Amino acid sequence: MHEAEPRRATLEDVAREAGVSLATADRALNDRPGVRTATRARVAAAVARLGYRANPAAAQLARNRRFRFVFILPANTNSFMANLEAQIHDAGDALGLQGVFIDVRHVDVFDPVALASALETLPTHYDGAAVVAVDHPRVRAAIDDLVARGTQVVTLVSDAPTSQRAHYVGIDNPAAGRTAGALMGRFLGGATRGRIGVIAGSLALRDHAERYFGFNQVLSAEYSRFTVLPVLEGRDDPARNAAHAQALLAMPDLVGLYNIGAGNEGIANALVASGRARDVVWIAHELSAETRRLLCCDVVDGVIDQNAGHEARSAARVLLARCTGAAIHPDQERIRIDIFLRDNLP
Amino acid sequence: MHEAEPRRATLEDVAREAGVSLATADRALNDRPGVRTATRARVAAAVARLGYRANPAAAQLARNRRFRFVFILPANTNSFMANLEAQIHDAGDALGLQGVFIDVRHVDVFDPVALASALETLPTHYDGAAVVAVDHPRVRAAIDDLVARGTQVVTLVSDAPTSQRAHYVGIDNPAAGRTAGALMGRFLGGATRGRIGVIAGSLALRDHAERYFGFNQVLSAEYSRFTVLPVLEGRDDPARNAAHAQALLAMPDLVGLYNIGAGNEGIANALVASGRARDVVWIAHELSAETRRLLCCDVVDGVIDQNAGHEARSAARVLLARCTGAAIHPDQERIRIDIFLRDNLP
DNA sequence: TTGAAAGCGCTAACAA
DNA sequence: TTGTTAGCGCTTTCAA
Numbered sequence: 001m002h003e004a005e006p007r008r009a010t011l012e013d014v015a016r017e018a019g020v021s022l023a024t025a026d027r028a029l030n031d032r033p034g035v036r037t038a039t040r041a042r043v044a045a046a047v048a049r050l051g052y053r054a055n056p057a058a059a060q061l062a063r064n065r066r067f068r069f070v071f072i073l074p075a076n077t078n079s080f081m082a083n084l085e086a087q088i089h090d091a092g093d094a095l096g097l098q099g100v101f102i103d104v105r106h107v108d109v110f111d112p113v114a115l116a117s118a119l120e121t122l123p124t125h126y127d128g129a130a131v132v133a134v135d136h137p138r139v140r141a142a143i144d145d146l147v148a149r150g151t152q153v154v155t156l157v158s159d160a161p162t163s164q165r166a167h168y169v170g171i172d173n174p175a176a177g178r179t180a181g182a183l184m185g186r187f188l189g190g191a192t193r194g195r196i197g198v199i200a201g202s203l204a205l206r207d208h209a210e211r212y213f214g215f216n217q218v219l220s221a222e223y224s225r226f227t228v229l230p231v232l233e234g235r236d237d238p239a240r241n242a243a244h245a246q247a248l249l250a251m252p253d254l255v256g257l258y259n260i261g262a263g264n265e266g267i268a269n270a271l272v273a274s275g276r277a278r279d280v281v282w283i284a285h286e287l288s289a290e291t292r293r294l295l296c297c298d299v300v301d302g303v304i305d306q307n308a309g310h311e312a313r314s315a316a317r318v319l320l321a322r323c324t325g326a327a328i329h330p331d332q333e334r335i336r337i338d339i340f341l342r343d344n345l346p
Numbered sequence: 347m348h349e350a351e352p353r354r355a356t357l358e359d360v361a362r363e364a365g366v367s368l369a370t371a372d373r374a375l376n377d378r379p380g381v382r383t384a385t386r387a388r389v390a391a392a393v394a395r396l397g398y399r400a401n402p403a404a405a406q407l408a409r410n411r412r413f414r415f416v417f418i419l420p421a422n423t424n425s426f427m428a429n430l431e432a433q434i435h436d437a438g439d440a441l442g443l444q445g446v447f448i449d450v451r452h453v454d455v456f457d458p459v460a461l462a463s464a465l466e467t468l469p470t471h472y473d474g475a476a477v478v479a480v481d482h483p484r485v486r487a488a489i490d491d492l493v494a495r496g497t498q499v500v501t502l503v504s505d506a507p508t509s510q511r512a513h514y515v516g517i518d519n520p521a522a523g524r525t526a527g528a529l530m531g532r533f534l535g536g537a538t539r540g541r542i543g544v545i546a547g548s549l550a551l552r553d554h555a556e557r558y559f560g561f562n563q564v565l566s567a568e569y570s571r572f573t574v575l576p577v578l579e580g581r582d583d584p585a586r587n588a589a590h591a592q593a594l595l596a597m598p599d600l601v602g603l604y605n606i607g608a609g610n611e612g613i614a615n616a617l618v619a620s621g622r623a624r625d626v627v628w629i630a631h632e633l634s635a636e637t638r639r640l641l642c643c644d645v646v647d648g649v650i651d652q653n654a655g656h657e658a659r660s661a662a663r664v665l666l667a668r669c670t671g672a673a674i675h676p677d678q679e680r681i682r683i684d685i686f687l688r689d690n691l692p
Numbered sequence: 693t694t695g696a697a698a699g700c701g702c703t704a705a706c707a708a
Numbered sequence: 709t710t711g712t713t714a715g716c717g718c719t720t721t722c723a724a
Contacts, residue, residue, distance in 0.1 A: 008412065008447075010701055021711045026703065034709055056443040057406035058701035061716045066354065097402040097443045101354075178689040189535020218689065304690075309678070332655070337690035343524040343564065344650075344683035356717055367695045372719065380693055404717035407700050 009050035018046035029054070057097070066099045069128040069319050071156070071312075072118060075106035078236065078262045079288045080308065081132075084157070087312035095316050102316065112136035119146055128152035128319035130169070133160040135206045152322040156315050157306070158207050166322055169315040171306045171335045173207045177214025177260075179337055180283045183302045184215070184256050185223035187281045194255030195227045197248035201236040201261030211260045211285075226255065238266030245270035249280070257282045268294055287340055295342045305338040355396035364392035375400070403443065412445045415474040415665050417502070417658075418464060421452035424582065424608045425634045426654065427478075430503070433658035441662050448662065458482035465492060474498035474665035476515070479506040481552045498668040502661050503652070504553050512668055515661040517652045517681045519553045523560025523606075525683055526629045529648045530561070530602050531569035533627045540601030541573045543594035547582040547607030557606045557631075572601065584612030591616035595626070602627045614640055633686055641688045651684040 015025035020039060027035045028043035035043075046052070071088050073081055085104055092102030103126075108114040112134045119142035122129065129146060133139055133155040143163040146153050152166055159168040184196065196219065200208040212231055219228050229248070234240035241263040248254050249270060257280055259267055264284050271277045277299045284291055287305040294300035314333045321328045340346075361371035366385060373381045374389035381389075392398070417434050419427055431450055438448030449472075454460040458480045465488035468475065475492060479485055479501040489509040492499050498512055505514040530542065542565065546554040558577055565574050575594070580586035587609040594600050595616060603626055605613055610630050617623045623645045630637055633651040640646035660679045667674045686692075 012701075022702085023704085023712075024710055027710085030703090036709065039709080053442070053447070055407070055701050057403045057445070058716090059703075060403035060443065061401070061407050061718085062701075062703040064703085064716050096399070097406065099403070101399070175689055179687060182687050182689045187532050187535065189533065214689075331692075334692050336684070336692050338682070339685040339687070339690060341525060341528050341685070343521055343528045343560075344685060346677075346680050346682050358717075368718085369696075369720080370694055373694090376719090382693065385693080401717055404700090405719075407702085408717075408719040410700050410719085 008055075009052045011052070011054070013050055014043065014046045014052050017050060018042045060097065060099060064099075065324075066101060067127045067320060067323050068101050068103070068125055069130065069316065070103045070105055070122065070126045071130045071315070072105050072107060072115070073132050075108060078286075079290075080262065080286045083288075084308040084312060087309040088316075090309070091312040091316040094313070095320060098320060100316060100320055112139050115139050116142040119143060122146065122151075124149070126151055127323050128154070130154050130156045130315040130319060131160075131165075132157050133163070133165075134158065135160045135162070139163070152319050154315050154318050156311060158205070161206075167318045167328070167333075169311055169318060169333070169335060170207075171337050173210035174214035174217075176285075176304050176306075176337050177211035177216075178218045179214075179339065180211065180258055180260075180285075180302075180304055181215040181218030181223075183304075183339070184258060184281060184283050185219060185226075187283075187301055188223070188226065188255055191226075191255045193225050193227075194253045195229055195251055196256035196258065197229050197245070197251075197254055198231045199234050199241055199244050199248075199257070199259045199261070199267065200231050201263070202233050203231055205261075208260045215258055215260075231260075234261075234263055234266070236262040238263045238269075240266070242266030242270045246274075249274040249276060254280060256280060259284045262286065264288075264290055264294065264300070268299055271299060287338075287345075291340075292345060295340060295345060298342065301341075303340040305340055306335055307338060310335055354401075355398045357398070357400070359396055360389065360392045360398050363396060364388045406443065406445060410445075411670075412447060413473045413666060413669050414447050414449070414471055415476065415662065416449045416451055416468065416472045417476045417661070418451050418453060418461070419478050421454060424632075425636075426608065426632045429634075430654040430658060433655040434662075436655070437658040437662040440659070441666060444666060446662060446666055458485050461485050462488040465489060468492065468497075470495070472497055473669050474500070476500050476502045476661040476665060477506075477511075478503050479509070479511075480504065481506045481508070485509070498665050500661050500664050502657060504551070513664045513674070513679075515657055515664060515679070515681060516553075517683050519556035520560035520563075522631075522650050522652075522683050523557035523562075524564045525560075525685065526557065526604055526606075526631075526648075526650055527561040527564030527569075529650075529685070530604060530627055530629050531565060531572075533629075533647055534569070534572065534601055537572075537601045539571050539573075540599045541575055541597055542602035542604065543575050543591070543597075543600055544577045545580050545587055545590050545594075545603070545605045545607070545613065546577050547609070548579050549577055551607075554606045561604055561606075577606075580607070580609055580612070582608040584609045584615075586612070588612030588616045592620075595620040595622060600626060603629070605630045608632065610634075610636055610640065610646070614645055617645060633684075633691075638691060641686060641691060644688065647687075649686040651686055652681055653684060656681055 015022045028040045107118040116138035140160050140163040147164040154167040155165045157170045203209045232244040234244050245267040281301045283302045284300050285304050287303050291303045361368045374386045453464045462484035486509040493510040500513040501511045503516045549555045578590040580590050591613040627647045629648045630646050631650050637649045
C-alpha cells in the first residue's frame with residue numbers, strides 16, 4: 001500500500017533508478033526485442049521498487065494509431081435500432097481516448113442484396129466493420145471479401161455464422177426462445193391446458209427461427225399440456241400483427257401469446273380490445289417505451305431484452321482488440337438475455 | 347459523411363484555418379474566457395469545416411491531472427464481494443487512460459465502528475471514495491466528514507441514505523424484493539395455498555429489510571392466498587441457514603422459500619435432503635458458481651442478481667465525473683435488477 | 693484579447 | 709545491445 005507520493009513515477013524515473021536509458025526502459029517494459037535478460041531484470045526491479053504504472057494517455061499519444069470503424073445498420077426501423085445507433089455513438093466517444101473513430105451507415109431494411117453491395121463498396125480506409133447481418137449467400141461472400149482484404153468484421157445483433165466474421169456480438173437466440181418458453185410455462189402454472197399463439201416477423205430471419213425453436217423445445221419438453229400453434233408471420237408490422245392477434249384471440253382456449261419480433265403495438269391493441277389482456281400470458285421481446293408501458297399495466301407479462309448499449313460497446317471493443325492484437329475477454333463480451341417484469345423495470 | 351482523409355485535423359490545423367494562434371483556438375474550443383465572440387465564431391467555423399475532433403489522449407496528457415480513488419469493502423466475505431473486487435480492478439484499468447488510480451481497502455465485515463474509523467483515518471490524498479456502507483450514525487458522520495473535507499464519496503451496493511454521499515451505486519432493494527415476490531407468486535401459479543419461508547442475513551441490514559418489505563408487499567397484495575412466514579435470520583451463514591431451512595421444511599404446506607441474503611449452500615443441502623427440491627419454489631440472490639449450479643439442476647427456481655461489474659464501473663465513473671465536474675448520465679448509472687432462470691444463464 | 697513556447701510521458705527512428 | 713532525440717496533440721504559463 002503506497003502512501004501519498006508527491007508525483008507518480010514516470011518511465012524516466014524507472015530508467016534512472018535502473019541505470020539505463022529511457023529507450024531501454026521502454027523496451028524492457030514492453031517486452032520489445034534487443035534487451036539483455038540481466039537488463040530486463042534491473043528494469044523490472046526498478047518498476048517494482050517505484051510502484052511504476054504506465055500512463056496510458058501518453059502511450060496512446062506517442063503511438064498515435066487511429067482506428068476507423070463503420071457500423072452498418074438497417075435504415076428506418078424500430079426503436080431498438082434507433083437506440084442501438086445512439087449507443088454506438090456513445091461507445092465511439094468512450095473509445096476516442098484509444099484512438100477509435102466510428103461512422104454509422106444505413107442500408108435498406110433486411111434487403112440482402114443492398115446489404116451485400118453496401119459491404120462491397122465500403123471505403124477501404126476502415127479498419128473494422130460491425131454489421132447487422134442477414135444470413136444470405138451474397139452477404140456472406142461480401143463479408144468474406146472484407147475479411148480477405150484485411151478489414152476486421154463482426155456481426156451485430158443478427159449473425160451470419162457461416163461467414164468468416166471474427167465474432168458475433170449478440171444474444172444466443174435459441175436460449176432467448178427457451179427463456180421465453182420457461183416464462184410462459186411457469187406463468188401459465190394455473191392453467192391445465194390450452195393453446196399458445198406465436199407471432200414472428202419472418203421465419204426466414206435466423207434469429208426469429210432460432211427463438212421459435214427454443215420456445216418450442218421448452219414447451220414440448222416441460223409443458224406439453226399446452227399446444228403451441230404454428231407461427232404467424234407479421235413482418236414486424238403492427239397492423240399485420242393486430243390481425244394475427246385478433247385471429248388467435250378468437251380461440252376461446254388461447255392461454256398464451258409469444259411475439260418473437262417487433263410490432264408489439266398491434267398485438268397490444270387486439271389484446272386490450274378483446275378484454276382478455278389479464279388472462280392471456282403475453283411474452284414479448286425488446287424493452288421500449290411501448291413494452292415498458294405494457295408491462296406496467298399488466299398487458300405484457302414478461303419482456304426478453306438484449307441491451308443495445310452492451311452490444312454497441314462490445315462490438316467496438318472486439319474490433320479494437322482485433323486491430324491491436326489485444327486479448328478478448330469472452331465473459332465480458334457475452335451479451336446477456338435480460339428478463340424484465342413489471343417490478344424490475346430500470 | 348467524411349471520406350478518407352490522409353490525416354485527421356489537429357487543433358493546429360483549426361488554428362491555421364481560422365487565422366488565429368493555437369492558444370486562441372484552444373481557448374475558443376474549450377469555452378475558456380478571454381476570446382472575442384467574433385474570434386470564437388471563426389474558430390467554430392474552422393472546426394466545422396475540418397470536421398475536427400479533439401484527441402482526448404493528448405488533452406489528458408497535457409492536462410496531466412490524476413485522480414486517486416479508494417474502494418472500501420468488507421473483508422473475508424462471500425464470492426460476490428470477491429468478484430466485486432476483481433471488477434473494481436478492471437474498472438481502474440479501463441479508466442487509467444483518464445488518469446484514474448484505484449486502491450482497494452478492506453474493513454471488518456459489517457462492523458460499523460471499524461468502518462467508521464477506517465473512513466476517519468483515510469489518507470488525505472484520495473480524491474474520491476466508494477464505500478460499501480452500513481447505515482449507522484458513526485458511519486454516517488464519518489462519511490459526512492470526508493465530504494466536508496472535499497473528498498467525493500459514493501456508497502456502493504449498500505447505502506447510507508441519510509449521509510451526505512453524492513450518489514448511491516447499487517440496486518433498488520425494495521424493487522428487488524418485489525421482483526422476488528412476483529417470481530414467487532407466478533411460479534407458484536398451480537398451488538392454491540401454502541406457506542412461504544423467508545431467510546435473511548439480518549433485518550438490521552437495510553438492504554435485507556428492504557427486500558423483505560418489497561417481497562411482502564407483492565405477496566400480500568397479489569398473492570394473498572399464501573402466507574409469508576416471519577423472517578429467520580441466519581447471518582448469511584450456511585450452517586445456520588441449513589438449520590432454518592430444515593425447520594421450515596418440516597412444515598408440510600411449505601410451498602416457497604426466499605433467501606434474501608447469502609449462504610445458499612446450507613439451504614440447498616437441506617432442500618435436497620428433504621427430497622422436496624422440485625416442489626418447493628426457491629428464489630435466491632446473487633449469481634455465483636453455486637447458484638448457477640443450483641439453477642441448472644432445478645433446485646433454485648430463480649436468481650435475482652446485481653452485476654458487480656456494472657457497479658464497479660459505475661462507481662468509478664461517478665467519482666470521476668464528480669471530480670472533473672462532468673455530467674452524470676442517470677440512465678447509464680442505474681444498476682439493473684437482473685433475473686436469471688436456468689435458460690438465460692450467461 | 694491574443695500569441696509564443698515549454699512541457700505532459702511515452703514511442704520509435706536513428707545512431708552508436 | 710543500448711542511447712539520443714524528435715515528436716504525438718493538447719494545455720498552460722508568461723509576455724505582448
